[in-house]
Amino acid sequence: MTKPPFIKVLAFTAWLLVAAGGIVIIADYESRAGRFGVTPERWPSQNLISLDPQHDTLVMFAHPQCPCTRASMEELNQLLAQSGGHVAAHVVFFRPAKFPADWAHADLWKTASTISGLAVHEDVDGPVAKHFGAQTSGFVVLYRPDGQLLFHGGITDGRGHVGDNVGKDAIISLLAGREPSATDTPVYGCSLTGDSCPMPAPKTTAAR
Amino acid sequence: MSATSFKPSSDAAYPPRVLALFNEQWQSIIRHTDRLFLWLMIIQWFFAVVLAVWISPRTWNGPESTIHPHVWIAIFLGAIITSAPVVLAWRQPGKVLTRHTIAIAQMLMSALLIHLTGGRIETHFHVFGSLAILAFYRDWPVLISASVVVYVDHLLRGFFIPQSVYGVVAASYWRSFEHAGWVAFEVIFLLIAIRKSLQEMLAVAERQAKLEEVNATVERAVAERTAELTQAQQIAKLGNWEWDILQDKTSWSSETQRIYGHQPDDFGGKTMQQCIDERVHPDDLARVRQVMAAALKTGQPFVCEHRICLPDGTERVAVGRGEVLLNDRGEPMKMLGVVQDITEAKRAQEALRRSEEQLRQSQKMEAVGRLAGGVAHDFNNLLMVINGYSAMTLQQMDAVDPLRKNLEETLKAGERASALTRQLLAFSRKQVLQPRVLDLNDVVGGMEKMLRRLIGEHVELHTAFETALGHVKADPGQIEQVILNLAINARDAMPRGGRLTIRTSNVSVDQKTSFRNRELNVGEYVMLSVTDSGIGMSEDVKAHLFEPFFTTKGVGKGTGLGLATCYGIIAQSHGDIRVYSEPDQGTTFKIYLPRTNAPLEPPDPDAESRPDGTESLLVVEDDRTVRTMIVTALEQCGYQIQEAGDGMEALPLLEQGNSFDLLITDVIMPRMSGKELYDEVKKISPGLKVLFISGYTDDVLAPTGVLGKGISFLEKPFSPARLARKVREILDGREEKTSHRRKIVTAD
Numbered sequence: 001m002t003k004p005p006f007i008k009v010l011a012f013t014a015w016l017l018v019a020a021g022g023i024v025i026i027a028d029y030e031s032r033a034g035r036f037g038v039t040p041e042r043w044p045s046q047n048l049i050s051l052d053p054q055h056d057t058l059v060m061f062a063h064p065q066c067p068c069t070r071a072s073m074e075e076l077n078q079l080l081a082q083s084g085g086h087v088a089a090h091v092v093f094f095r096p097a098k099f100p101a102d103w104a105h106a107d108l109w110k111t112a113s114t115i116s117g118l119a120v121h122e123d124v125d126g127p128v129a130k131h132f133g134a135q136t137s138g139f140v141v142l143y144r145p146d147g148q149l150l151f152h153g154g155i156t157d158g159r160g161h162v163g164d165n166v167g168k169d170a171i172i173s174l175l176a177g178r179e180p181s182a183t184d185t186p187v188y189g190c191s192l193t194g195d196s197c198p199m200p201a202p203k204t205t206a207a208r
Numbered sequence: 209m210s211a212t213s214f215k216p217s218s219d220a221a222y223p224p225r226v227l228a229l230f231n232e233q234w235q236s237i238i239r240h241t242d243r244l245f246l247w248l249m250i251i252q253w254f255f256a257v258v259l260a261v262w263i264s265p266r267t268w269n270g271p272e273s274t275i276h277p278h279v280w281i282a283i284f285l286g287a288i289i290t291s292a293p294v295v296l297a298w299r300q301p302g303k304v305l306t307r308h309t310i311a312i313a314q315m316l317m318s319a320l321l322i323h324l325t326g327g328r329i330e331t332h333f334h335v336f337g338s339l340a341i342l343a344f345y346r347d348w349p350v351l352i353s354a355s356v357v358v359y360v361d362h363l364l365r366g367f368f369i370p371q372s373v374y375g376v377v378a379a380s381y382w383r384s385f386e387h388a389g390w391v392a393f394e395v396i397f398l399l400i401a402i403r404k405s406l407q408e409m410l411a412v413a414e415r416q417a418k419l420e421e422v423n424a425t426v427e428r429a430v431a432e433r434t435a436e437l438t439q440a441q442q443i444a445k446l447g448n449w450e451w452d453i454l455q456d457k458t459s460w461s462s463e464t465q466r467i468y469g470h471q472p473d474d475f476g477g478k479t480m481q482q483c484i485d486e487r488v489h490p491d492d493l494a495r496v497r498q499v500m501a502a503a504l505k506t507g508q509p510f511v512c513e514h515r516i517c518l519p520d521g522t523e524r525v526a527v528g529r530g531e532v533l534l535n536d537r538g539e540p541m542k543m544l545g546v547v548q549d550i551t552e553a554k555r556a557q558e559a560l561r562r563s564e565e566q567l568r569q570s571q572k573m574e575a576v577g578r579l580a581g582g583v584a585h586d587f588n589n590l591l592m593v594i595n596g597y598s599a600m601t602l603q604q605m606d607a608v609d610p611l612r613k614n615l616e617e618t619l620k621a622g623e624r625a626s627a628l629t630r631q632l633l634a635f636s637r638k639q640v641l642q643p644r645v646l647d648l649n650d651v652v653g654g655m656e657k658m659l660r661r662l663i664g665e666h667v668e669l670h671t672a673f674e675t676a677l678g679h680v681k682a683d684p685g686q687i688e689q690v691i692l693n694l695a696i697n698a699r700d701a702m703p704r705g706g707r708l709t710i711r712t713s714n715v716s717v718d719q720k721t722s723f724r725n726r727e728l729n730v731g732e733y734v735m736l737s738v739t740d741s742g743i744g745m746s747e748d749v750k751a752h753l754f755e756p757f758f759t760t761k762g763v764g765k766g767t768g769l770g771l772a773t774c775y776g777i778i779a780q781s782h783g784d785i786r787v788y789s790e791p792d793q794g795t796t797f798k799i800y801l802p803r804t805n806a807p808l809e810p811p812d813p814d815a816e817s818r819p820d821g822t823e824s825l826l827v828v829e830d831d832r833t834v835r836t837m838i839v840t841a842l843e844q845c846g847y848q849i850q851e852a853g854d855g856m857e858a859l860p861l862l863e864q865g866n867s868f869d870l871l872i873t874d875v876i877m878p879r880m881s882g883k884e885l886y887d888e889v890k891k892i893s894p895g896l897k898v899l900f901i902s903g904y905t906d907d908v909l910a911p912t913g914v915l916g917k918g919i920s921f922l923e924k925p926f927s928p929a930r931l932a933r934k935v936r937e938i939l940d941g942r943e944e945k946t947s948h949r950r951k952i953v954t955a956d
Binding site for chain 1: 263264265266267268269270271272273276277278281284285288289291292305309312313316319320323326327328329361365368369
């Protein structure tokens with residue numbers, strides 16, 4: 001085996017670094033969490049969604065066109081399947097008033113409609129989202145029947161990334177009456193309402 | 209980085225050829241896999257872009273949307289990942305760097321696709337599928353490179369972004385081994401498969417090398433046998449050929465091509481008919497076609513001798529043998545045959561035939577010569593007596609004696625008989641020549657007057673002499689005899705008159721030629737031609753022209769010895785005579801005599817005087833009458849003579865102390881020949897001079913028929929006066945400069 005010329009080694013190294021850098025960039029993009037506002041500790045009274053007095057109430061806020069939210073919907077589907085019907089689940093799709101209803105009734109809406117035990121709502125111009133401080137698609141809140149906030153955050157570990165994650169595990173634990181590994185997690189998804197006011201992502205508390 | 213070269217641990221166990229074959233096959237597989245990945249990488253890139261556009265075309269910010277970053281990532285990062293391996297696989301397939309770059313890029317592409325599909329577990333199969341495809345290289349370091357990329361990716365992301373890999377924000381470092389373990393699980397079995405595959409490839413290479421060796425041995429043997437066959441065919445001048453009758457295609461061995469004067473490509477696309485037509489001699493063509501047609505019709509083998517015309521104009525003789533192969537229905541399918549060049553054999557056969565003919569001719573001439581010699585010896589002795597006594601009687605007779613005329617006629621008849629005897633010796637080449645350096649212009653010029661008289665007024669004589677004609681060494685009397693014979697023949701060929709031309713010229717022969725079994729060597733010659741405008745000759749006449757006793761003249765008009773005599777004289781003079789003639793076109797005889805640079809020798813003045821002497825002479829002659837005639841003639845000249853009947857009688861005379869000035873001895877005698885006598889005499893009396901006399905020497909004196917210098921000879925029959933002059937010349941020491949000059953007698 002003859003020694004490769006220096007220029008080749010240099011070119012190969014450069015290529016490898018650029019390609020690896022690209023992978024790092026998309027990994028970073030994937031793991032960059034979205035914003036969310038202040039989630040009320042008590043169930044807001046002025047609300048189109050009613051708090052279930054018998055079961056915990058779970059609400060997911062979703063952008064109907066956000067591709068990353070497919071992963072959140074998938075995780076929600078699994079979560080509800082594992083909850084055994086002990087939760088009242090709702091998904092609220094944001095729709096700007098200037099868009100027709102069909103805009104909201106896209107694939108995600110249809111997917112959500114097929115999930116058993118999940119109530120689908122439309123949030124025109126996002127007042128409901130504002131009440132719950134939801135600013136990123138895939139944002140989930142969980143309240144006890146007495147209106148106490150149990151959990152808020154995302155149920156994926158990355159942007160559009162399905163798989164085991166802290167948020168889903170925490171909700172399942174709460175529904176099962178166990179101690180959750182975390183009560184708030186980062187949310188990965190598109191900006192829900194397009195609010196320009198950015199909010200820092202909450203620090204995720206993860207179980208070790 | 210060079211191409212792959214396999215070096216097994218037990219390197220010495222494998223011959224270089226096995227390793228070369230193995231590496232050749234392996235390199236082929238690697239290049240093929242490189243090409244496979246070239247297209248796979250491009251397809252994957254397009255797939256990534258399509259996937260990104262399909263899954264996440266746009267990203268949203270509330271009501272606003274832009275193109276999703278995944279699309280840009282798929283386009284640009286996909287291009288970056290794809291570029292290097294594609295370029296290398298395209299430009300440098302088979303190189304180590306190429307396949308390692310492909311392995312790394314393939315794993316990076318897996319990472320990209322996993323990202324684009326949101327980490328779907330199904331997309332992770334791309335990693336395992338890629339490893340399996342990379343195993344096509346059968347190069348384990350490639351799998352290691354790919355595995356390292358997978359492991360480093362997990363390790364770094366597990367360290368920096370653990371939730372993207374393990375689903376938790378913090379994970380133990382060992383968890384990276386869990387993911388890499390599944391990769392390792394596959395890689396281990398792929399490595400086992402690769403090792404097994406390489407061993408099989410090595411075994412195949414071994415078998416192929418052995419097969420090559422066997423093939424090489426077989427091919428070498430075939431080549432050797434083919435070369436031997438070709439050589440054998442060349443030696444035997446025997447070639448083989450094959451004719452596919454159904455397709456009318458021919459194939460010829462190289463020797464067959466050589467025999468027919470063809471180049472290897474000449475036969476391409478030609479039919480058998482064309483091949484035959486091109487080369488077979490036109491006179492043999494019909495016969496060859498007929499023979500082959502008959503063979504095709506009957507299916508029987510054939511043999512056909514024919515001539516071949518080569519492109520350079522030469523002609524060869526070949527014999528072809530062939531057999532027809534028939535199919536199941538009995539129809540001719542193929543014809544196989546051989547052809548042998550028998551030109552040399554034919555030439556040898558012809559040469560043998562000529563030699564046999566020459567031998568027969570020689571034997572005939574020898575027999576005639578012996579007959580002529582025997583007759584000549586006895587005749588000459590008789591004529592010696594007749595002519596000698598006639599001459600002596602005439603000398604003593606009165607001029608007015610009425611019996612003188614009778615005696616003169618007797619002498620003339622004797623001289624003609626003597627000339628006839630000489631001709632017998634001449635054509636049988638048994639006469640003794642006494643050559644001297646001559647100018648043929650002088651010889652012909654000296655005969656011109658006589659020739660005009662001889663040929664008559666109705667024939668016009670022309671002479672054309674080359675002024676600077678070279679000299680020849682020949683017996684002048686014999687040459688005159690030749691010219692005379694040719695002139696008489698010319699006259700007889702022009703019964704109604706015509707023109708006779710005698711020409712001389714210098715000729716250079718630059719190429720050896722042969723005629724009538726005689727060869728004319730390269731050299732300088734003097735040519736004498738005798739041309740008539742007569743009736744000419746047919747080929748048949750020309751063929752027998754120089755044979756003794758062959759004549760076209762009527763009975764009693766010719767002896768058939770004239771041209772035979774000419775031929776004998778010229779042949780004995782180391783020259784050649786050739787004839788050119790056609791019916792009604794006249795005839796030309798050309799005589800070639802070797803040219804010599806020696807100066808002319810003056811002729812001996814021919815006088816009728818009989819010089820006297822008083823010396824003591826010993827005459828040895830077995831024929832008593834001849835001896836008496838010689839003794840009488842010499843005694844009349846005043847010499848002291850003692851005589852002996854043969855050598856055995858002569859020797860005692862010398863041993864008794866008798867002193868002689870000259871020994872005159874016959875050559876052919878009983879008990880002891882003249883030559884043997886002389887050899888004995890030299891021992892007793894070394895200074896004694898000798899004169900040999902004979903009508904036929906039987907090659908005793910000179911095996912070639914030409915006397916050497918210092919030997920005195922007088923041919924019988926001779927006159928008393930000629931004997932007296934010869935004796936005087938020898939005694940006076942002038943003999944070596946003298947020359948015999950015969951009388952010219954017409955023979956034909």
